[in-house]
Amino acid sequence: MLRRDGTLVVAREYSYTDFDGFASLYAKVFAEPPWFEKWSTEDIMKEVNGYFDEANLSFTIAVLPTTYPEKEGFDPYGERVVGFSVAYQVGPGRFPPELAEALLAQSWLYKRPIIYGDELAVDAGFRGMGIGTMLMEQRFEAFNMMQDAIFIGRTDENSKMVSMYKSLGYENTRVQDLIYRNRYYYMKGLYRSDEVDRCGRYIEWRRTK
Numbered sequence: 001m002l003r004r005d006g007t008l009v010v011a012r013e014y015s016y017t018d019f020d021g022f023a024s025l026y027a028k029v030f031a032e033p034p035w036f037e038k039w040s041t042e043d044i045m046k047e048v049n050g051y052f053d054e055a056n057l058s059f060t061i062a063v064l065p066t067t068y069p070e071k072e073g074f075d076p077y078g079e080r081v082v083g084f085s086v087a088y089q090v091g092p093g094r095f096p097p098e099l100a101e102a103l104l105a106q107s108w109l110y111k112r113p114i115i116y117g118d119e120l121a122v123d124a125g126f127r128g129m130g131i132g133t134m135l136m137e138q139r140f141e142a143f144n145m146m147q148d149a150i151f152i153g154r155t156d157e158n159s160k161m162v163s164m165y166k167s168l169g170y171e172n173t174r175v176q177d178l179i180y181r182n183r184y185y186y187m188k189g190l191y192r193s194d195e196v197d198r199c200g201r202y203i204e205w206r207r208t209k
């Protein structure tokens with residue numbers, strides 16, 4: 001993908017040699033508002049190890065390679081990590097009860113896989129250039145062999161992620177995180193409806209057309 005200034009941003013699978021670049025970006029972005037989190041390198045390593053315990057992990061980083069115009073090509077050691085995306089398959093029990101119940105029916109009756117988007121972030125100096133969207137599109141691509149997957153993410157109502165979710169076809173489930181009350185679950189593939197059926201019964205959850 002070409003940035004507006006002509007340099008190339010590449011999305012590729014994470015490998016352990018990317019840890020330093022990943023960890024420094026992780027600590028930096030989640031120290032910003034609305035998160036205000038403090039992450040040590042050790043805790044970030046635990047997070048990364050946790051990702052690899054998950055089912056069907058898609059772990060992608062966006063890198064800005066150092067170019068050598070005179071040699072034509074990139075220096076793999078000069079790459080700069082400017083974004084990342086982490087998503088994997090989960091069961092319905094990972095979510096608050098009202099969401100878990102809706103998801104249980106979908107995964108059990110219709111065998112729909114549930115994909116949880118755990119992380120998405122782009123370095124502040126590189127935002128608004130489409131890198132976040134590119135990482136999300138790669139995420140959809142990674143799971144496109146799975147029939148009828150439901151994509152879920154959780155974000156703070158003040159995060160820039162809210163508009164990104166909207167533009168990618170996610171809807172707010174209006175289900176809050178049980179601990180962080182400003183954080184809501186967003187979902188693509190299933191939405192919360194206020195419709196009633198022919199018998200006048202309230203239809204709560206509907207498959208996205």
Ligand SMILES: CC(C)(COP(=O)(O)OP(=O)(O)OC[C@H]1O[C@@H](n2cnc3c(N)ncnc32)[C@H](O)[C@@H]1OP(=O)(O)O)[C@@H](O)C(=O)NCCC(=O)NCCS
Pocket residue numbers: 029119120121122123126127128129130131132133134154155156159160161163164167
């Ligand atoms: C949320 C986040 C990942 C978005 O990343 P990003 O790379 O800036 O996303 P994009 O560039 O694809 O899209 C962002 C905006 O730029 C716009 N945009 C995209 N490409 C553009 C371009 N070429 N020119 C102008 N605007 C562009 C998009 O339309 C979008 O606008 P919107 O916010 O009004 O919908 C980023 O803000 C971030 O890392 N935030 C901090 C971490 C965080 O909160 N993560 C979510 C945790 S749940």
